[in-house]
Structure formats: C-alpha cells, structure tokens
Amino acid sequence: MVAMTGYLLESAWPAITRLGVEFLTRVEWDPVQGIFGALPGIYGTLLTSVLAMAIAIPVSLGVAIFLAELAPNWLRGPASLLVEMLAAVPSVVIGLWGLFVMVPVIRSPIERWLGQSLGFLPFFQGPPFGVGFLAGGLILAIMALPILTAIARDSILAVPSSQREAMLALGATRWEAISQAVLPYARSGIVAAAMLGFGRALGETMAVTMVIGNGYRLTPQLFSPGNTMASKIAIEFNEASGDLYIGALVELGLVLFAITLVVNLLGRIMIRWMAPGQRVGAQQ
Amino acid sequence: MIGQYTRRKVTNYLMLTLCGLATLAAIAILLLVVGYTAVNGLPYLNLEFITQTARPLGEPGGGMRNEIIGTLILVGLASAIGLPVGLLAGSFLAEYGDGRVGTAVRLVADVLTGVPSVVIGIFVYIIMVRSMGTFSALSGGVALAIIMLPIVARTTEEMMRLIPATYREAALALGISRWRTIISVVIPGAMTGIVTGSMLAVARITGETAPLIFTALGNRFGFSGLLNPIAAMPLQIWRYATSAYDTWHQQAWAASFLLVIFVLFINISVRWLTARRYGYTR
Numbered sequence: 001m002v003a004m005t006g007y008l009l010e011s012a013w014p015a016i017t018r019l020g021v022e023f024l025t026r027v028e029w030d031p032v033q034g035i036f037g038a039l040p041g042i043y044g045t046l047l048t049s050v051l052a053m054a055i056a057i058p059v060s061l062g063v064a065i066f067l068a069e070l071a072p073n074w075l076r077g078p079a080s081l082l083v084e085m086l087a088a089v090p091s092v093v094i095g096l097w098g099l100f101v102m103v104p105v106i107r108s109p110i111e112r113w114l115g116q117s118l119g120f121l122p123f124f125q126g127p128p129f130g131v132g133f134l135a136g137g138l139i140l141a142i143m144a145l146p147i148l149t150a151i152a153r154d155s156i157l158a159v160p161s162s163q164r165e166a167m168l169a170l171g172a173t174r175w176e177a178i179s180q181a182v183l184p185y186a187r188s189g190i191v192a193a194a195m196l197g198f199g200r201a202l203g204e205t206m207a208v209t210m211v212i213g214n215g216y217r218l219t220p221q222l223f224s225p226g227n228t229m230a231s232k233i234a235i236e237f238n239e240a241s242g243d244l245y246i247g248a249l250v251e252l253g254l255v256l257f258a259i260t261l262v263v264n265l266l267g268r269i270m271i272r273w274m275a276p277g278q279r280v281g282a283q284q
Numbered sequence: 285m286i287g288q289y290t291r292r293k294v295t296n297y298l299m300l301t302l303c304g305l306a307t308l309a310a311i312a313i314l315l316l317v318v319g320y321t322a323v324n325g326l327p328y329l330n331l332e333f334i335t336q337t338a339r340p341l342g343e344p345g346g347g348m349r350n351e352i353i354g355t356l357i358l359v360g361l362a363s364a365i366g367l368p369v370g371l372l373a374g375s376f377l378a379e380y381g382d383g384r385v386g387t388a389v390r391l392v393a394d395v396l397t398g399v400p401s402v403v404i405g406i407f408v409y410i411i412m413v414r415s416m417g418t419f420s421a422l423s424g425g426v427a428l429a430i431i432m433l434p435i436v437a438r439t440t441e442e443m444m445r446l447i448p449a450t451y452r453e454a455a456l457a458l459g460i461s462r463w464r465t466i467i468s469v470v471i472p473g474a475m476t477g478i479v480t481g482s483m484l485a486v487a488r489i490t491g492e493t494a495p496l497i498f499t500a501l502g503n504r505f506g507f508s509g510l511l512n513p514i515a516a517m518p519l520q521i522w523r524y525a526t527s528a529y530d531t532w533h534q535q536a537w538a539a540s541f542l543l544v545i546f547v548l549f550i551n552i553s554v555r556w557l558t559a560r561r562y563g564y565t566r
Contacts, residue, residue: 062306070303079307081555086314088551090491092518093540096525097317100324100533142313149310173296196398203400205494206518210525230402230494237406237498253406257399264398268391 023251029216029232031240036248038229038255040216044133045228045256048208049201051137056144056201057194063145064152069178080153087146095210098139103130103211106138111223126221131213134222139207144197151196151271155189156182188270195267203260205230229256318544325541328534338504338535348539350506354421354515357507358500359490361425366432367482373433374440374478375466381441390441393434404430405495413499421507421514424500428492432485439481443474480554487550491543493518517543 026037067080107130118124159182167177183190213225214235227235229252240246336347373393377386405427412423447470455465471478493516496502501513502520517539524536 059306059309062303063310066303066307070300071307079311081552082311082314083307085548085551086310086317088487088547089314089317090493090518090540090543090547092491092493092521092525093321093544094317096521096536096540097320099525101316101320145310145313173292175296175299176292179299199398203398203402205400205402206522210522230400233402233406234494234497237409238501250406250410253403257403260398260400260403261395264395267398268394 023248024255027218031236031245034244036244038248038252040218041227041229041232041252042255043218044136044212044226045202045230045259047133047226048136048140048212048228049198051133051222052140052144052201053194053198055138055141056148056197059141060145060148060193060197061152061190063149064156065178067149068153068156069174069182083149084146086142087150091143091204091207092210094139094143095207098135098142098207098211099131102138103135106130106135110134115223123220123222126219126223128223129213129225131211132215132223132225133212136208136212136226136228137222139211140201140204143204143207144201147200148193148197151193152186152190155186155193158189159185192267192270195263195270199260199263199267202263203230203256205234209234229253318548321537321541321544324534324537325539328538329541333535333538337506348517348520348535350504350515351517351520351539352542353507354500354503355490355517357421357514358424358428358496358516359486361421361510362428362432362489363482363486365425366429366485367436369429370433370436370482370485371440371478373437375444375471377437377441378444379462379466379470390438393437396430396434397438400494401431401492402494405498408495409498416511418511419499419501419513421500421510421512424496424514424516425510427495427499428489431492431495432489435485435488436482439484440474440478443477443481444470446477447473476557480558483550483554487547491518491547493522 023036023038024042026035027039028035028037029040030036063083067076067083071079107128111124111128111130111134114124115126115128163181163185164177167181168174172180208228209231212227212231214227214231215225216227216232217224219226233249233253233256237246237249240249333347334352335349337349338347373389377390377393380386381390408423408427408430412426413419416423451469451473452465455469456462460468496516496519500516500519502523503513503515507514521536521539521543524532524539527533
C-alpha cells in the first residue's frame with residue numbers, strides 16, 4: 001500500500017509540479033497543448049456514483065427487506081443466490097450488455113420521455129444520446145446492488161426479533177414494524193453498506209467506460225456523454241505520450257485512489273463500530 | 285378512525301409489494317444479462333471459436349484461441365503468485381494476528397480490496413512495465429495477483445479461525461512445533477474453505493479487464509513468452525464491443541458467454557460445496 005502510494009506520487013510528480021493545484025479546478029483537457037484539468041473527471045465520477053446510489057440504495061433496501069423479513073424460507077436461499085451472482089458477472093460483460101441492450105432502451109423511450117415531460121429541469125435537457133451520465137449511473141447502480149443488498153440484509157438479520165415482536169404486539173402492521181423498529185436498529189449497517197457500495201461505484205471502470213460515451217465536460221445534463229476518472233484513464237492511458245500526459249493520468253488515478261480510500265475506510269470503520277466482533281460483510 | 289386504519293393497511297401492502305418488486309427487478313437484471321449473453325453468444329460459440337485464431341475482418345468464422353490461452357496463462361500466473369502469498373498472509377493473520385501488526389495488516393487487506401482495479405493497473409504499469417520497457421504477461425499476472433491477494437488472505441484467515449483452539453493445543457502438547465502444527469493440523473482442517481475462497485478469487489480475476497489494459501496490453505499473434513504482451517479474453521471483449529463491426533460484436537458476445545458460464549459455474553459450485561460442508565444456506 002505504502003509502496004503503491006509512493007510510486008504513484010513519484011510518477012505523477014511531473015504533472016503535480018507543472019500543473020499545480022489548478023489541475024483539480026481546470027475544465028480543459030488538451031494533451032496537445034499540455035493543459036490538463038481534472039474537474040470534469042471528478043465531476044463525472046461523483047455524478048454517476050451519486051446517481052447510482054440514488055437508484056441502488058432504495059432498490060437494494062427493498063431487496064434486503066424482502067430477503068430478510070418477508071421471503072418464505074424456500075425462496076430466501078435461491079433469491080439471495082441470484083442477487084449475489086450479479087456481483088460475479090464480470091464488469092466487461094455487464095458493459096457489453098449495457099452498450100447493446102440497455103443504451104438503446106435508455107435513448108429512445110426513457111430519455112425521450114424524460115426530456116418531454118421533465119425537460120424544464122436542466123438535468124433533462126439536450127439531445128438523447130443514450131450513452132452518457134445517465135447510462136453510466138444506471139450501470140453503476142446495477143453493479144453496486146449486490147454488495148449493498150448483502151450488507152443491508154446481514155444487518156437487518158442481526159436485529160433481535162424481540163424488536164419486531166414488540167412492535168407487532170402493539171398492533172403495528174408489518175411495514176410499520178420494519179420501518180420503525182427494524183430499520184432504525186440496522187441503520188449504521190445500512191449506512192456502512194451505502195459507503196462500501198459508493199466506493200465500489202467510484203472505482204468501477206470497464207462497464208462505465210463502455211456506456212458513458214467519452215465526452216469531457218462539466219454539465220448538469222444527464223444525457224450528455226461524459227467521462228469518469230477511471231474511464232478517462234482506461235481510454236487514454238495507452239495512447240498517452242510524454243511524462244506530463246502520463247503524469248496527468250496517474251495524478252487522476254491518485255485522486256481517485258484518495259477518494260475511494262476515504263470512502264472505504266469510513267465504511268469499514270462503520271461496520272466495525274456497528275458490530276464489534278461480528279464483522280458483517282467482511283468478505284465482500 | 286376507519287380511514288386511518290385503512291390507510292395504514294394500504295401503506296403496509298404497498299411498501300411490502302414494493303420490496304417484492306425490487307427483488308424481482310434485481311433478479312430480472314441478472315436473468316436479462318445472462319439471457320442476452322446466452323442468446324447472442326451461443327450461436328457463435330462452437331469448436332471453431334475455441335480452436336481458431338481471429339480471421340481478418342470480413343472473413344466469417346475465426347475464434348479466440350489466442351485470447352483463451354492468454355487468459356489461462358494470466359490467471360495461472362496470478363494464482364502462482366497470489367495464492368501462496370495470500371495463504372501465508374492469511375495464516376499469519378489467523379495464528380499471530382491478534383496484535384497491533386495483525387490489525388494493521390487486516391486493515392490494509394480490507395482497504396486493498398476496495399482499491400479500484402484501474403489504480404492497481406497503473407501501479408503495476410509504473411513498477412514493472414515502465415522499468416522493464418515493455419508490456420508483458422508477467423506484469424498482467426502481477427496485477428491480477430494483487431487483486432486476488434486480499435481475498436485469499438481474508439478467507440484463509442476466516443477459515444483457519446474456525447478450527448478449534450483445542451486442536452492446536454493438542455498438537456503443541458505432543459511437542460510438535462508451531463509451524464508444523466499449522467501445516468499438519470490447522471491448514472488441512474480449513475482446506476475446504478481455503479480452496480473455495482481461492483476458487484472465488486480466481487473467478488473474480490478471470491473477468492478483470494481494467495488492470496490488463498496497462499499491463500498485458502493484448503496481442504493478436506499468440507503467446508510469445510512471459511515478457512511480451514499477451515492477449516486476454518476480457519480485453520478482447522472490450523476492444524470488439526467498442527468496435528463498429530458486427531462480426532466482432534458476435535465474437536464479443538460469444539466470449540462473454542464463455543466467461544459468464546465459467547464464473548457462474550465456479551460461484552455456484554462453491555456455494556453448493558460450502559452449503560454441504562458447513563450446513564448453512566445463505
């Protein structure tokens with residue numbers, strides 16, 4: 001780890017010294033003139049990941065509640081297995097599926113409809129490309145779903161059943177028992193799940209690279225092609241020439257590394273703090 | 285009062301239904317992904333696909349022999365490096381890992397799991413590709429090994445901790461040295477778990493693409509030594525998928541199907557084995 005940070009720093013050094021702090025705030029990315037700015041990449045990474053979380057957190061919470069509380073016993077095993085298998089599918093395959101199956105669907109019904117009915121919002125303006133931030137966010141939501149579900153389910157299962165029974169005995173409906181007794185009890189586990197899922201989404205490369213469309217701009221329009229830090233690196237690294245260009249890409253990787261490190265550490269600390277000695281989701 | 289009661293019941297059913305629908309959606313996505321891959325890939329997955337190399341554009345047929353061999357070599361290399369180191373690290377954590385060093389190593393391993401694979405790719409590019417002056421199979425193997433390391437280490441640790449302390453004490457009481465105890469008593473007992481963990485790690489790295497871009501690079505002309513660029517299936521799927529030719533897209537689907545089959549097979553058989561061995565279902 002230490003070696004990794006060291007080498008990354010050393011290799012990014014020409015870029016860090018030459019580009020300075022402006023690297024983080026600049027919008028242009030022009031290798032020919034040696035101008036590099038990371039802001040659209042950082043923005044793209046955060047935008048797609050936040051979008052993914054906005055979709056994946058409610059869905060995976062629903063799945064986790066279903067698996068932990070509602071599913072009959074014969075269904076619980078197979079359903080959990082299927083959701084977890086989603087995590088096993090290689091990201092390049094999900095990207096392939098996203099590019100050829102999901103993107104056309106996004107382009108024609110979804111983005112057109114959003115543009116027509118909600119077009120007054122800045123997010124839903126612009127031509128429907130199909131590939132872009134929205135597609136990237138959706139694919140990340142799919143990829144973050146299994147880990148979110150697994151940890152949220154484990155922390156819901158860890159809630160003592162006396163909590164539920166007390167609510168039900170007071171005449172609460174099942175949903176009221178879940179939302180007012182179980183979920184608050186499992187809250188820290190769910191937050192930790194969200195953090196780890198967020199970390200996963202931030203660093204995910206291949207699937208996003210294939211559906212995000214390789215643009216590089218700072219725009220609120222979700223239909224616009226964009227780039228994340230990871231996809232920018234994946235697309236350009238082999239073509240990069242010169243210390244400065246490579247250094248800039250490495251520095252981009254360094255920024256990504258730092259962000260995921262912080263997010264993951266927070267998630268781990270929360271898991272440990274939530275269940276001392278139990279280590280829910282330690283193998284995820 | 286009736287109104288409030290009805291509202292509560294309606295909310296109840298609505299939310300519970302939503303939870304069920306979310307589960308259906310999640311499962312549907314998996315079935316859609318696997319289904320599309322099968323439908324699009326199966327027609328092109330034949331003997332020719334496995335035994336032939338790629339044909340020039342425009343000629344029908346051809347296969348991915350080079351890529352399949354390349355992936356096997358890369359995964360083999362990564363396992364040869366990652367498994368022993370992971371095993372040793374896991375043993376250390378399980379047997380000696382209660383102190384401050386153990387906690388630190390554990391934390392590093394956990395964090396390493398979360399490091400984006402692109403970043404690992406760049407790291408290996410800097411330490412190996414740049415200093416050796418060429419993209420190589422070896423560096424690809426090292427990158428994959430780094431990804432697999434924390435997974436193997438952590439599962440090994442978890443499995444070895446399941447071995448009761450009385451076993452160790454019995455061995456030590458017979459005058460057997462510590463390392464001999466670990467090798468002859470603890471590791472055999474935890475073997476099933478260690479093997480399944482290693483299989484999962486292998487399945488995980490087989491589909492890895494991002495780190496290979498900067499290390500293995502890809503190679504259209506077959507295997508030519510560990511110090512030269514090497515082809516890999518996930519890389520080729522990516523290149524083909526983002527190309528503009530239908531025949532290449534077909535090859536990408538077929539290769540994806542092969543990957544998915546392999547990965548799902550390992551995962552499901554591991555589940556089956558562990559469920560039988562330890563008697564829990566998850």
